Each structure stands twice: as structure tokens, then as C-alpha cells.
Amino acid sequence: MLATDRVTGTQVQLMMTCLCDTFFDSVAQATVEVLEHVGCTVEVPEAQTCCGQPAFNSGDWDSTRKVARHTCRTFDSSKPTILPSGSCSHMISHGYDLAFEKEDDLSTAQTFAKSSWELCDFLVNGLGIESWPGRFDAKISLHRSCHTRGTQTYQSAVKLLSSIEGVELIEFDESEQCCGFGGTFSVAYPNTSVSMGKLKIEKLTADKPDIVGAVDMACMMHLSGIANKQGRQFNKLHVSEILMKALRNAK
Amino acid sequence: MNKSEFFKPIEDAVNLIPDSKRTPLPDWDLETIRTTQMPSDTDRDALWDAFKTRFDLVHGKCTEGRADLLSLLKEESVTAGYVAPELKADLKPWLQQSGIEIHTSLDDSQIDTYEFGITRAAGVIAETGTIILKDQSTSSRLGALSPWIHIAVLPDDAPIYPTLFDAMNDLGNDPYIVFATGPSKTADVEGILIEGVHGPGIQICSRMKSRH
Amino acid sequence: MKTKQPIDAFARDLPPEIRESVYVGSKAKYDKRLDSLTQSFAAPDDIRKLAGQIKQHTLENLPEYLGSAIEKLEGNGAKVHYAKTGDDANQIILDIMRSVNATKLIKSKSMVSEEIHLNKFLEKNGCESIESDLGEFIVQLDDDMPSHIVTPIVHKNRKQIANTFEKAGLGDYNDDPQTITRRARSFLRNKYIEAEVGLTGGNFVSAETGRIALVTNEGNARFCISANKTHIALIGIEKVVPRDKDLAVLLNLLARSATGQQLTVYTQFINGPKSEAQPDGPENMHVIFLDNERSNILGSEFKEILRCIRCGACLNVCPIYRQSSGHAYRAVYPGPVGAVLSPLLAGKRYPEYADLPKASSLCGACNEVCPVDIPLPELLLRHRNKAKREGIKKASAGTPSMAGWSVLCSTPAMWKTSLRAGKAMDYISLNLIPVPAVQAWAKERSLPPFRGGKFRKWFKDRQKNK
Known part of the structure; x- marks a missing residue:
């Protein structure tokens, strides 16, 4: 394990995120398998719901705090909490600071934030894993997912994926550009949001990858939702699913 | 509005910031902003060469000595231009002998009659390919600005600063200083580069030995 | 698609050729910026953070630094004026013009002068006020608005410009960019010579020496302080930096962030009226420091926006700006910086602009490119929260209510x-x-x-x- 000022260890809690709770159970499953593979014991606190981001981004910080307080109560800050989402983990590590700025329980929120990790960040910087075993034969274009800016998530995902035998990460144009989801932005700005998504799909699929990968299912839900309506399909996988598939191929 | 009324809300605003949240003035030096363009050799000839390389990249032209300058002027088929008074003794007779009409004072109402302007540079910057013009060494702002061709003469006693940082630390107290990094340009129309918008379309730096 | 947000509607209805111009221009500037920063510096992010600290420190100690700059400028013979509002600044400019019997003013590119709508004010008062930056000149001929901080006519193509020139009597229709530029050169030269007063902005002011740093690529700001006898520099109070040497950090970043140049073609330093021996240039120098809501912003949770050095990098990278263009933002400053700044500059008319901070997916690209590391997404979020607290409908339109959801989630x-x-x-x-x-x-x-x-x-x- 590495020197870090965040809470780490192998007794971990999974925060599956509301999107995996409602739509993407396969991602939460893969996350559990990946964590167990590296020797973690995983708990899934039953009372968990959402990190509070939809309200936060909408400007409703009272509602945000209501949900965030519930989340802080639900998880044990003495153990690491792992999220298969760059966006939700960014919400907890940065958004809570802002939402609780003037609150008495700021330190509670910050204590929880110190124990929360995005999956790839945790594997690389929490557990010190440098490479991933197994095999996965695919050309992958990996969407950066904007909320990973300023965090170690994207670099960690690239490090792990590029170490897998058979994986080819391909470069694509405008990788710094957002997919257009943006939470409630996607419904408040439907025209702009969809135009951005169409452009992103074009760039991500320009070199005909076998897989479009992401470190966040929110971006993916938006992009595949657009592609679906257009009658275009692409294979999409969350990074945890790629890691899990590589493991299975090793067996 | 008087100064103290104007300052009051500004003072009130900064007084709201708790001491614990104040940002200290960062300490930094040349190393902090080191660029890959920074010349490593500080010998004058090496610095001139470094300057030439950078100046060329910003579409400036360098000449060394009189013959070089004259051939460049001939190439541009100039017939009349402005020479700053302090360079008059050096340059006027020689240029006139070559058949070029020389003015040593500038008439505002006739600025388009001067096809070129020759003025003195206060120095150059090697790192960025920049000519430094100061009021004290450039006796006419318009002479260095309005003609299509501007020739900045770099005398032997004018500094070649290795970096922008060095030049910034030696600005002195001249009321007006211009760093000119290439010819005047715009990309306002469809992003297409056009040189010579309001200022010179051709920017020359001419290294010359002082005769006096 | 139906939408309740004006910027989204603007993006939907934007003519495809304008979207294309904006997109291509933005992308080109973004790419050049990245190349020039990574080619020059081993760790560009460290320099952005340094620049941010320098500006933040100055803002937090503004009375002291601004006071010092004023003292130096006055010591060098400049007259300093104080404008609380845009209207005050306009009136001061008119009064200065009248004091020297001037009716003609030539203007270098200045965002602050756009902010206070100076041209319209001077015209109303019988004075001529001519924009000399090529892009701004074309905007003025068209009675249009700039759509970008650095490249004001990024929304126009050469055909539209050629039509404008023809209508303005600047020659027959010709859409060659070189011809357009030469015609402007020749027209504006006479204006420089005729104008009694030259007005510029100021990119930075050094508290140490009072030196005003001013950058242009075209050379128009040089002309605005060469042929005329009176120079007015109109500058926001937030433009101060502590020392001359700090200008080296900021100048190293400004042009690279704006256009990918290592330095803007002309960087000028002015710290007073011309010396006696110099035949050209202003004998009178007036510096107007403008507040116009800035002291309110300084005392607010949005103070970091005052670090902005107007490079336009956040516009170029912003996916929403690329889709919607600068005019969608209904104000002088578009893009992410505008979305934060415009509602604040509007003062009591905040609610009219409260929708601007919604024009973001909060992707954070703007912060990543900002040369002074302004936490733009955080400031956008603070605006959204402010609008929610104040119950401003324009901001909440189209966004589902979160109250019920928060009960569900807790x-x-x-x-x-x-x-x-x-x-x-x-x-x-x-x-x-x-x-x-x-x-x-x-x-x-x-x-x-x-x-x-x-x-x-x-x-x-x-x-x-x-």
C-alpha cells in the first residue's frame, strides 16, 4: 500500500452509485469482482442512495446536504469507500467542500471525503497496483469523463488498461471535450447537450474501436442513449468491466 | 469621485477576507518560468544567433552590416524613407548615394510618403525574438511605426537580453517602451494571417557597428 | 427541441455556418495554445498556478497595490481619475475631451470600453469614437457586438465583411482578407492622425512602477498613443500586479493562452506622458480606474473571477460556447468567464443574467486552460446556488426540482x-x-x-x- 493521506485498506465499502443501482448492475458487479480479486473484502451498505450531485449541480444545496448527510451517515469513514464513478467520487471529494462550506458539520463531510475513492484511483494510488493481469483483445477508445480532471482517475485507468495484454488504447481527437451529459444540464439544455453528444460519438468512434470505454456510466448512458435513437450501436464497457473480462480471460 | 470614496468599498471588501484565507505573494525566479527557448550561451554573438532564430520564427528579418541592409531595401524597391536624427550622420549620406531619398524629420500629414523608417533599438531579447524600442532611443514613435518597413538598428552597445525576464528587470524609467516581436499582424478575418495591419508589414533588425 | 433556456435556444437556432466558424476558430486556438505551452514549459500547470497566486494575492491586498500604482503614475505626470460606474467613466472621458476641445477619439481594443458602451455615449454627445482593432472596427461598421474577447468577429466570414466594407464606402466588393486589411489600414491611418484623443485599455498595471502593460498584434494601440496629444487609459481596478517582474509571468501566459504566440507582437509599457525630447505622443495622460461592480465582486464569493486576464482560452475550449457562439451570452464577456462575470457586472439586474451560469455541463475544461487558474466550475456552481436561494425563475427554468428527490434519497x-x-x-x-x-x-x-x-x-x- 502507498503513502497517502486518504483512508485506505482492504476492508472496503462499495458505493454503487444511483445509476448502477437503477440501470448498470453489471458495472457494480464487476467492481465487486475486481476488488475481491485484489484481496479486498467488500461490504455494500444497504441504506445507500446517491451522492447528492444532481441537486448540487442544480444549485439546490439544501437538498444536496440532506442527501450528502445521509450518505456520510451510511458509510463508515474509517474504511475506504469505493465508487465506480469519476463523477460521484469528485462530488464527494470536491463538491462536499463547497456544499458544506458554511456548515458546522463540514469536517464530517471532509472526513468521509478522505475515505472515498474512484475505483481506478483506489487500485493504483490506494493499493499500489501497477499493472493488471489477464488478457483482453480489443481496440479501446477511453472517454476521459470530465469530472476526473484534477484527479488521478483517468491516468490510473490508462495505466491499468494499457498494462493488460491485448488492449490497445487508441487516441482520438478532442479528447478533452465533454460528452454533453452534465447531469440536469442534459435536460435543461437538451439541444446543446445532444449536439455535444453527437460530436463526442463521432470522435470516439472515428477509428472504429472495438470498445468505447468510460470511467463513468453517466457519460455512457447519455452517449449510448443518443446512439440508440440514431440506430447506431457501439460496444460500451465501464473500465471495471474491462478489468473483470481480462481476469476471466486469464482463467 | 474622490480617491477615498473610491477606495472605501475596495478596502471594505478585502477586510472581509480572514487572515487564514489570504494568499501570500509567491516567491519565484527565472528558473520558475524557464522556457525551452531560453538560450544557454550568453556570449554576445551566441545571443545574437539565438535572437536571429527566434526573430525569424516570428517573421522578422535580420541584417548584419550596411551592404546586407542595402540589398534588402533594394529588394523592396524603396525610393524614400525616414532616418532618425541620431542615425543621420551614419546612414544618410550612404543611403542617399544609393539613390534613396532620406528625411530626418517626420511630417505627420505625409506619413504614407515614408516607405521605410530607420530608428535605433534599445536592445533585443533572444528568447522571444523581440526588439525593444524606448522613447529615449527612438526619437520618433511614428517613424518606427507608420512606414511599411521598419528597420531597428541594434548598435554594439545595446543589450541583447537572454530572456524576457532579464528585459523586464531592466526596463528603466522610460515613459514609453515597446517590445516588438515581428511585423504587425492580424488573424481577425477567418483566422487567416495577414501581416502589416496598422504597423510595419516588414520588420527588420539590423546589427551595426557604431561609427561614433 | 423545446427548451426553456435562452442559450440553448440560441444554440439550436444558430445558422450552421456561424457554428462552423466558431467551432473551427475555437479549436484552432485551443490547439495552438496547447502546443505553445507544452513546447515552451516543462510544467505549464505550475506556471498557471503561480500566475493565479500572484493575481489572487494582489486582489486580496488591492487597496495597497492600487494605491501604489496610482502614486507612481501621478509621480510620473499622469492624471488619475476614479470611476465608480460605467456612466461615471463615460462622463470623465467626455469631460477630458471637452477640456482639450476634442471631438475625435480613436480607440484601441478595450473590453472595458465595451463594457461601459463608450462609443454610443460619445456619439450621443457629438463626438466621434472610432475602433481601430480590425475586428472591432468591423463590428462597429456593422453596429454588431463582438462575439469573442480576443477575436471579436469569429462569427463572421469574409463575404459578410466584404459586404460591410462595400456598404461603408471602403471600396468595391472584395472578399480577399489581405485587401480588406489594407483598406482598413489606409482608412484608419487618417483617423489616427485626425483624432485628438487616443483611448486604450490596460492589460496589467505594475504597482511597483505604475507601468501599464498593453498588448496588441496589429499595432493599433501604438498608433493610439503616437499621433495624438492626449491619451486616456481606461482600466479596471483588478488589473494591478505587484511588481514589474510579475509581468514576465503573466505576459508569458497571456499570448500563449490567447493565440498560441509566445508574446503578442506589440507589448507596450507606458508609465506617463511622453518625455519632452520625444516629438510624437501624448503630452497629457489620463488614467481612469473603473470599479463598476468590481469592489462588490471582490467582497463576494466570486472574487476569483477578478483574476481574469481576458485571454479567451476558456471560450475556445468550452463545448457550450462552441455550440452556441459568443452572442448567445447576451453580454460583452461570453463563454465561461462571461457566464460568471456578466451577472455580477449587471448589479441589480442580476436576475436578467442568472441563466448564464446554467450554460455549462461543469466539465471543467475552462479551469484546466485558465492561465490564472480561476475555479470557473466552482464559481458557476456558486451562481446556481445563489439563484436558487434567491428564487430566480430564469435560472431554474427547465431544471427539475430537487426537493422531493432529496427526501427520496435520504x-x-x-x-x-x-x-x-x-x-x-x-x-x-x-x-x-x-x-x-x-x-x-x-x-x-x-x-x-x-x-x-x-x-x-x-x-x-x-x-x-x-
């Missing part, structure tokens, strides 16, 4: 019930659900199949079988 039993109930979604066409947010989603996007609670069950079973 009551696990309700959450789990809804995980079961949500299953119904798989059997109903989304288009039939009369919720505006669902409609806005579903028109061009499908939803994945609802699988609420599946993981929870899988995990429980797995634990049992272990």
Missing part, C-alpha cells in the same frame, strides 16, 4: 420502494411520460433498461453462497 425505505416501482419504466414509452425533464431527455435519447435493485440482489445471494 429515506432508504422509499428509495428501495422506488427501485421496485421504477420497473414500470420498461413498459411505458418515455414519450408518454408527461414530465418535462423526461420529454427533454427522450426526444433524442433512449434510456437503458431499468434494472433497479438487481445488483443488491446479486450481492446478497453471493454473500449467502460464500
Whole structure:
């Protein structure tokens, strides 16, 4: 394990995120398998719901705090909490600071934030894993997912994926550009949001990858939702699913 | 509005910031902003060469000595231009002998009659390919600005600063200083580069030995 | 698609050729910026952070630094004026013009002068005020608005400009960019010579020496302080930096961030009227420091926006700006910086602009390119929160209410019930659900199949079988 000022260890809690709770159970499953593979014991606190981001981004910080307080109560800050989402983990590590700025329980929120990790960040910087075993034969274009800016998530995902035998990460144009989801932005700005998504799909699929990968299912839900309506399909996988598939191929 | 009324809300605003949240003035030096363009050799000839390389990249032209300058002027088929008074003794007779009409004072109402302007540079910057013009060494702002061709003469006693940082630390107290990094340009129309918008379309730096 | 947000509607209705111009221009500037920073510096992010600290420190100690700059400028013979509002600044400029019997003013590019609508004010008062930056000149001929901080006519193509020139009597139709530029050169030269007063902005002011740093590529700001005898520099109070040497950091970043140049072609330093021996240039120098809501911003949770050095990098990278263009933002400063700044500069008219901070997916690209590391997404979020607290409808239009949702998300039993109930979604066409947010989603996007609670069950079973 590495020197870090965040809470780490192998007794971990999974925060599956509301999107995996409602739509993407396969991602939460893969996350559990990946964590167990590296020797973690995983708990899934039953009372968990959402990190509070939809309200936060909408400007409703009272509602945000209501949900965030519930989340802080639900998880044990003495153990690491792992999220298969760059966006939700960014919400907890940065958004809570802002939402609780003037609150008495700021330190509670910050204590929880110190124990929360995005999956790839945790594997690389929490557990010190440098490479991933197994095999996965695919050309992958990996969407950066904007909320990973300023965090170690994207670099960690690239490090792990590029170490897998058979994986080819391909470069694509405008990788710094957002997919257009943006939470409630996607419904408040439907025209702009969809135009951005169409452009992103074009760039991500320009070199005909076998897989479009992401470190966040929110971006993916938006992009595949657009592609679906257009009658275009692409294979999409969350990074945890790629890691899990590589493991299975090793067996 | 008087100064103290104007300052009051500004003072009130900064007084709201708790001491614990104040940002200290960062300490930094040349190393902090080191660029890959920074010349490593500080010998004058090496610095001139470094300057030439950078100046060329910003579409400036360098000449060394009189013959070089004259051939460049001939190439541009100039017939009349402005020479700053302090360079008059050096340059006027020689240029006139070559058949070029020389003015040593500038008439505002006739600025388009001067096809070129020759003025003195206060120095150059090697790192960025920049000519430094100061009021004290450039006796006419318009002479260095309005003609299509501007020739900045770099005398032997004018500094070649290795970096922008060095030049910034030696600005002195001249009321007006211009760093000119290439010819005047715009990309306002469809992003297409056009040189010579309001200022010179051709920017020359001419290294010359002082005769006096 | 139907939308309640004006910027989204503007993006929807934007003519494709304008979107294309904006997109191509933005992308080109973004690419050049990245190349020039990474080619020059080993760690460009460290320099951005340094520049941010320098500006933040100055703002937090503004009375001291601004006071010092004023003292130096006055010591060098400049007259300093104080404008609380835009109207005050306009009046001061008019008074200065009248004091020297001037009716003609030539202007170098200045965002602050746009902010206070100086041209219109001077024209109303019988004075001529001519823009000399090529882009701004074309904007003025068209009675248009700049759509970008650095490249004001990025929304126009050469054909439109050629038409404008023809209408303005600047020669027959010709859409060659070189010809357009030469015609402007020749027209504006006479204006420089005729004008009694030259007005410039100021990119930075050094507190140490009072030196005003001013950058242009075209050379127009040089002309504005060469042929005329009176120079007015109109400068926002936030432009101060502590020392001359700090200018080296900021100048190293400004041009690279704006256009990918290592330095702007002309960087000028002015710290007073011309010396006696110099035949050209202003004998009178007036410096107007403008507040116009800046001291209010300084005392607010938005103070970091005052670090801005107007490079336009946040516009160029912003996906929403690229889709909607600068005019969508209905104000002088577009893009992410405008979305933060414009509502604040509007003062009491804040609610009119409260929708601007919604024009962001909060992707954070703007912060990543900002040469002074302004936490733009955070400031956008603070605006959204402010609008919510103040109940401003313009901001909330189109965004579903979160109150009920927050109850759901903080009551696990309700959450789990809804995980079961949500299953119904798989059997109903989304288009039939009369919720505006669902409609806005579903028109061009499908939803994945609802699988609420599946993981929870899988995990429980797995634990049992272990």
C-alpha cells in the first residue's frame, strides 16, 4: 500500500452509485469482482442512495446536504469507500467542500471525503497496483469523463488498461471535450447537450474501436442513449468491466 | 469621485477576507518560468544567433552590416524613407548615394510618403525574438511605426537580453517602451494571417557597428 | 427541441455556418495554445498556478497595490481619475475631451470600453469614437457586438465583411482578407492622425512602477498613443500586479493562452506622458480606474473571477460556447468567464443574467486552460446556488426540482420502494411520460433498461453462497 493521506485498506465499502443501482448492475458487479480479486473484502451498505450531485449541480444545496448527510451517515469513514464513478467520487471529494462550506458539520463531510475513492484511483494510488493481469483483445477508445480532471482517475485507468495484454488504447481527437451529459444540464439544455453528444460519438468512434470505454456510466448512458435513437450501436464497457473480462480471460 | 470614496468599498471588501484565507505573494525566479527557448550561451554573438532564430520564427528579418541592409531595401524597391536624427550622420549620406531619398524629420500629414523608417533599438531579447524600442532611443514613435518597413538598428552597445525576464528587470524609467516581436499582424478575418495591419508589414533588425 | 433556456435556444437556432466558424476558430486556438505551452514549459500547470497566486494575492491586498500604482503614475505626470460606474467613466472621458476641445477619439481594443458602451455615449454627445482593432472596427461598421474577447468577429466570414466594407464606402466588393486589411489600414491611418484623443485599455498595471502593460498584434494601440496629444487609459481596478517582474509571468501566459504566440507582437509599457525630447505622443495622460461592480465582486464569493486576464482560452475550449457562439451570452464577456462575470457586472439586474451560469455541463475544461487558474466550475456552481436561494425563475427554468428527490434519497425505505416501482419504466414509452425533464431527455435519447435493485440482489445471494 502507498503513502497517502486518504483512508485506505482492504476492508472496503462499495458505493454503487444511483445509476448502477437503477440501470448498470453489471458495472457494480464487476467492481465487486475486481476488488475481491485484489484481496479486498467488500461490504455494500444497504441504506445507500446517491451522492447528492444532481441537486448540487442544480444549485439546490439544501437538498444536496440532506442527501450528502445521509450518505456520510451510511458509510463508515474509517474504511475506504469505493465508487465506480469519476463523477460521484469528485462530488464527494470536491463538491462536499463547497456544499458544506458554511456548515458546522463540514469536517464530517471532509472526513468521509478522505475515505472515498474512484475505483481506478483506489487500485493504483490506494493499493499500489501497477499493472493488471489477464488478457483482453480489443481496440479501446477511453472517454476521459470530465469530472476526473484534477484527479488521478483517468491516468490510473490508462495505466491499468494499457498494462493488460491485448488492449490497445487508441487516441482520438478532442479528447478533452465533454460528452454533453452534465447531469440536469442534459435536460435543461437538451439541444446543446445532444449536439455535444453527437460530436463526442463521432470522435470516439472515428477509428472504429472495438470498445468505447468510460470511467463513468453517466457519460455512457447519455452517449449510448443518443446512439440508440440514431440506430447506431457501439460496444460500451465501464473500465471495471474491462478489468473483470481480462481476469476471466486469464482463467 | 474622490480617491477615498473610491477606495472605501475596495478596502471594505478585502477586510472581509480572514487572515487564514489570504494568499501570500509567491516567491519565484527565472528558473520558475524557464522556457525551452531560453538560450544557454550568453556570449554576445551566441545571443545574437539565438535572437536571429527566434526573430525569424516570428517573421522578422535580420541584417548584419550596411551592404546586407542595402540589398534588402533594394529588394523592396524603396525610393524614400525616414532616418532618425541620431542615425543621420551614419546612414544618410550612404543611403542617399544609393539613390534613396532620406528625411530626418517626420511630417505627420505625409506619413504614407515614408516607405521605410530607420530608428535605433534599445536592445533585443533572444528568447522571444523581440526588439525593444524606448522613447529615449527612438526619437520618433511614428517613424518606427507608420512606414511599411521598419528597420531597428541594434548598435554594439545595446543589450541583447537572454530572456524576457532579464528585459523586464531592466526596463528603466522610460515613459514609453515597446517590445516588438515581428511585423504587425492580424488573424481577425477567418483566422487567416495577414501581416502589416496598422504597423510595419516588414520588420527588420539590423546589427551595426557604431561609427561614433 | 423545446427548451426553456435562452442559450440553448440560441444554440439550436444558430445558422450552421456561424457554428462552423466558431467551432473551427475555437479549436484552432485551443490547439495552438496547447502546443505553445507544452513546447515552451516543462510544467505549464505550475506556471498557471503561480500566475493565479500572484493575481489572487494582489486582489486580496488591492487597496495597497492600487494605491501604489496610482502614486507612481501621478509621480510620473499622469492624471488619475476614479470611476465608480460605467456612466461615471463615460462622463470623465467626455469631460477630458471637452477640456482639450476634442471631438475625435480613436480607440484601441478595450473590453472595458465595451463594457461601459463608450462609443454610443460619445456619439450621443457629438463626438466621434472610432475602433481601430480590425475586428472591432468591423463590428462597429456593422453596429454588431463582438462575439469573442480576443477575436471579436469569429462569427463572421469574409463575404459578410466584404459586404460591410462595400456598404461603408471602403471600396468595391472584395472578399480577399489581405485587401480588406489594407483598406482598413489606409482608412484608419487618417483617423489616427485626425483624432485628438487616443483611448486604450490596460492589460496589467505594475504597482511597483505604475507601468501599464498593453498588448496588441496589429499595432493599433501604438498608433493610439503616437499621433495624438492626449491619451486616456481606461482600466479596471483588478488589473494591478505587484511588481514589474510579475509581468514576465503573466505576459508569458497571456499570448500563449490567447493565440498560441509566445508574446503578442506589440507589448507596450507606458508609465506617463511622453518625455519632452520625444516629438510624437501624448503630452497629457489620463488614467481612469473603473470599479463598476468590481469592489462588490471582490467582497463576494466570486472574487476569483477578478483574476481574469481576458485571454479567451476558456471560450475556445468550452463545448457550450462552441455550440452556441459568443452572442448567445447576451453580454460583452461570453463563454465561461462571461457566464460568471456578466451577472455580477449587471448589479441589480442580476436576475436578467442568472441563466448564464446554467450554460455549462461543469466539465471543467475552462479551469484546466485558465492561465490564472480561476475555479470557473466552482464559481458557476456558486451562481446556481445563489439563484436558487434567491428564487430566480430564469435560472431554474427547465431544471427539475430537487426537493422531493432529496427526501427520496435520504429515506432508504422509499428509495428501495422506488427501485421496485421504477420497473414500470420498461413498459411505458418515455414519450408518454408527461414530465418535462423526461420529454427533454427522450426526444433524442433512449434510456437503458431499468434494472433497479438487481445488483443488491446479486450481492446478497453471493454473500449467502460464500
